[in-house]
Amino acid sequence: MNPSFSSFLVNDVFGDPGLFVEVRWSKRALLFDLGHNDALGPTRLLRASDIFISHTHMDHFIGFDTLLRVALGRGKTLRLHGPSGLIANVEGKLHGYTWNLVDGYPLTITVHEFQAEGIKTATFLATDGFQRHDEPSSPLSGCTDDGAFTVLRDPMFTVQASALNHRIPSLAYALQEQFHMNFNKERLHAAGLPVGYWLKEVKHYFWQGKPDDFRFIATLYHEHHKEEREFLLGEIRERFVTITRGQKIAYVVDARYDADNERKIVALARGADIFYCEAPYLDRDADKARDRYHLTARQAGILAKHAGVRELVVFHFSPRYTDLGHEIEKEAREAFRGK
Ligand SMILES: [Zn+2]
Ligand SMILES: [Zn+2]
CATH class of the missing domain: 3.60.15.10 (Ribonuclease Z/Hydroxyacylglutathione hydrolase-like)
Structure with a gap:
């Protein structure tokens, strides 16, 4: 941790x-x-x-x-x-x-x-x-x-x-x-997702207790371009985050x-x-x-x-x-x- x-x-x-x-x-x-x-x-x-x-x-x-x-x-x-x-x-x-x-x-x-x-x-x-x-x-x-x-x-x-x-x-x-959130950087990387400010926003959604079917648009900063992308909070929870005490x-x-x-x-x-x-x-x-x-x-x-x-x-x-x-x-x- x-x-x-x-x-x-x-x-x-x-x-x-x-x-x-x-x-x-x-x-x-x-x-x-x-x-x-x-x-x-x-x-x-x-x-x-x-x-x-x-x-x-x-x-x-x-x-x-x-x-x-x-x-x-x-x-x-x-x-x-x-x-x-x-x-x-x-x-x-x-x-x-x-x-x-x-x-x-x-x-x-x-x-x-x-x-x-x-x-x-x-x-x-x-x-x-x-x-x-x-x-x-x-x-x-x-x-x-x-x-x-x-x-x-x-x-x-x-x-x-x-x-x-x-x-x-x-x-x-x-x-x-x-509770504690840990983002799996390797999995993010393998899925072509950068780390950065958008993960802070994701943390806030978890802290606010948003449900798994909550949808949001994040701005992703790749090396040479930026991208707006829609996510489902439940999908992030399942694929990229470990939540512990x-x-x-x-x-x-x-x-x-x-x-x-x-x-x-x-x-x-x-x-x-x-x-x-x-x-x-x-x-x-x-x-x-x-x-x-x-x-x-x-x-x-x-x-x-x-x-x-x-x-x-x-x-x-x-x-x-x-x-x-x-x-x-x-x-x-x-x-x-x-x-
Ligand atoms: Zn004292
Ligand atoms: Zn004292």
């Missing part, structure tokens, strides 16, 4: 937490948390269309400024999603600067705040000096018995979240590709180990291909972890095991363990795999 998402941590395991997920072949990315993110560089930061914030403790939000700076004047819309209080936090950040010369800087920031009572939305425009414009609130959707709800629904994927107890709500996220990535940071959090995390991360989970403490310091509403490496491993994930990546290590990163990883691995 040629995965649609490629993901990596923004920083070293001892650095600020953050996850960058590239949506391949689309020049688009998703970003989870805004800790220090200079390491990403402007090109990657600008690709992030949607940013998912767990909570706004400083190590998860200080990178907002870097993002704002590179996004100014690019005609972009940034969408931020996060817990209660995020709109006021963004407003506070924006009011920390002077904005009298930004008339020609078309930047829009839309912030969605998710809480049990519903979704609050506010928009800030560079053209009016980032005044806050509140929009009507809407109810949560996609709610499950395990406390999850939908944050973003895209034709290709959905992002679900669950509010964990970190003494304040800390949102955990799961990114789920609807979609990829899933889960991201969990800053949460206490308790029954309620465990139930929510296990349900949200269930069957993930990669489970990114915080592990700030070694289990010998489990009491400190509990006092500070964080997980230990062993607890991260247990959660990964119960959720039946394929791969566990631990990060957000406390600086008290500098040079002991391998111990944290070992402890998590042993609890996850039993070796």
Whole structure:
């Protein structure tokens, strides 16, 4: 399988937490948390269309400024999603600067705040000096018995979240590709069909759930000419596409180990291909972890095991363990795999 998402941590395991997920072949990315993110560089930061914030403790939000700076004047819309209080936090950040010369800087920031009572939305425009414009609130959707709800629904994927107890709500996220499509290039080639933009259109028809008898006209670019041709979606499905289960990535940071959090995390991360989970403490310091509403490496491993994930990546290590990163990883691995 040629995965649609490629993901990596923004920083070293001892650095600020953050996850960058590239949506391949689309020049688009998703970003989870805004800790220090200079390491990403402007090109990657600008690709992030949607940013998912767990909570706004400083190590998860200080990178907002870097993002704002590179996004100014690019005609972009940034969408931020996060817990209660995020709109006021963004407003506070924006009011920390002077904005009298930004008339020609078309930047829009839309912030969605998710809480049990519903979704609050506010928009800030560079053209009016980032005044806050509140929009009507809407109810949560996609709610499950395990406390999850939908944050973003895209034709290709959905992002679900669950509010964990970190003494304040800390949102955990799961990114789920609807299903995965693989085009067989050899068969396309043998049938005299080029690869190219038309296959993207075909993907959209599949994501939209169009039926097999759906007909469409595609523009095919051959080496020396272009051609308009009619296809039947069912024929493409049968001859050229393999459809398999979609990829899933889960991201969990800053949460206490308790029954309620465990139930929510296990349900949200269930069957993930990669489970990114915080592990700030070694289990010998489990009491400190509990006092500070964080997980230990062993607890991260247990959660990964119960959720039946394929791969566990631990990060957000406390600086008290500098040079002991391998111990944290070992402890998590042993609890996850039993070796
Ligand atoms: Zn925190
Ligand atoms: Zn943190």
